[in-house]
Amino acid sequence: QVHLVESGGGVVQPGRSLRLSCAASGFTFTDYALHWVRQAPGKGLEWLAFISYDAVRQQYADSVKGRFIISRDSSRNTLYLQMSSLRVEDTAVYYCTREDPLGGSYAFGYWGQGTLVIVSS
Amino acid sequence: QSVLTQPPSVSGAPGQRVTISCTGSSSNIGAPHAVHWYQQLPGTAPKLLIHGNTNRPSGVPDRFSGSKSGTSASLAITGLQAEDDADYYCQSYDSSLSGWVFGGGTKLTVL
Numbered sequence: 001q002v003h004l005v006e007s008g009g010g011v012v013q014p015g016r017s018l019r020l021s022c023a024a025s026g027f028t029f030t031d032y033a034l035h036w037v038r039q040a041p042g043k044g045l046e047w048l049a050f051i052s053y054d055a056v057r058q059q060y061a062d063s064v065k066g067r068f069i070i071s072r073d074s075s076r077n078t079l080y081l082q083m084s085s086l087r088v089e090d091t092a093v094y095y096c097t098r099e100d101p102l103g104g105s106y107a108f109g110y111w112g113q114g115t116l117v118i119v120s121s
Numbered sequence: 122q123s124v125l126t127q128p129p130s131v132s133g134a135p136g137q138r139v140t141i142s143c144t145g146s147s148s149n150i151g152a153p154h155a156v157h158w159y160q161q162l163p164g165t166a167p168k169l170l171i172h173g174n175t176n177r178p179s180g181v182p183d184r185f186s187g188s189k190s191g192t193s194a195s196l197a198i199t200g201l202q203a204e205d206d207a208d209y210y211c212q213s214y215d216s217s218l219s220g221w222v223f224g225g226g227t228k229l230t231v232l
Contacts (some may be wrong), residue, residue, distance in 0.1 A: 037219065044123065045159075045210050045225040061220055071165075071222065093165055105155035107172040109210070114166055 002026040002110045004096050009115030012086055022079040022096030029077040030054065035108065036070060036081050038092040046092075050079065050099075061082040064090075075111055086119045093117075124149060125224035126145040137191050141227045143194045143211030149222060151192035154214040158187055158196045161198045161208040161226075170209070171196060198229070206231040 009021040022034070048108040049070040050059040058070050069082040079096050093114040100109030126144040133139040135211055143156060150156055158171040173185035174194060184205075186197045194213075198205055211224040 037223075044208075045161075045212075045223040047212075047221040047223060049191070050221070059220055062218075085198055100169075100172075102172045102178075105157070105173040107155075107157040107169055108159070108167070109169050109172075109178070111166040 002098065004098065004110055004112035006094060006096055006112045006115035009094065009117045011058075011118045011120060013121050014086060014088055014119055016086055017082070017085060018117060019083040020081040020083065020094055020096075020115060020117070022081075023081065024077045024096075024098075027098075029072075029121075030074050032043075033106075034070075034072060034079045035097050035099060036068075036079075037095045037097055037108070037111075039095070041090070041091040043092075048094075051079070083117070088119050091117060091119045122220040123225040124215055124218065125213060125216075127209075127211060127224035127227045129225070130228045130230065132232055133198075134232045135201050135203065138197065138199045139201060139229065140198075141196045141209055141211075141229070143196070143224050145192050145194075145213060147192060148217035149192075149213045150189065150194055150214040152214075152216050153189075154216070156187065156189050156194040157212045158211065159210045161210065163207070167210065175220050200215075201231050203231050205229060 003025045005023045051070045095114045097108040098110040159167040160170045161167045174189040215222045
């Protein structure tokens with residue numbers, strides 16, 4: 001059974017850094033690309049970052065490019081999001097999600113439960 | 122402002138049929154990149170509902186169906202049930218942005 005469990009959220013001051021983790025289980029970690037998606041309170045979903053199955057490729061949304069870094073550790077089956085220069089508008093629930101190849105396209109097939117990040121002074 | 126445009130809300134009585142539209146452009150839906158739909162129940166993580174424009178993952182009732190034409194896609198829900206009361210999001214890939222994009226979400230209210 002696929003499980004994605006995020007952790008590392010909390011309250012942080014503007015300008016500071018925070019690292020989120022996503023522990024994966026129930027599947028071969030190195031077979032799948034992974035993403036981070038966030039949802040601000042009362043708002044919609046926003047894609048943030050992608051990392052390929054082999055960690056060779058990363059892509060970022062413009063809103064976080066240069067501030068956030070996505071990485072993965074296959075020895076720990078864990079996905080990370082290093083967030084720096086945090087802003088109030090980064091306040092959101094952060095989800096990790098697995099990209100699944102489904103019938104010729106790729107969709108976010110599995111999601112974690114999310115971890116809440118609050119950026120506030 | 123989301124790259125993919127959805128109506129903020131739709132509603133319907135139990136048993137009725139509703140549709141949710143998702144309008145994009147030539148760099149995403151019209152490229153053509155596949156459209157996927159997600160259901161988010163209150164207080165929970167999103168769940169994949171439709172993938173590859175029209176396909177239902179196992180376990181998703183056939184009351185849910187997806188379609189796509191040109192730069193738009195639609196999600197149809199027939200035989201509305203109380204448990205369908207949720208937020209629905211369309212999602213695709215945008216070649217111009219080189220990134221994945223979501224619609225702004227549609228709140229479905231079952232009356």
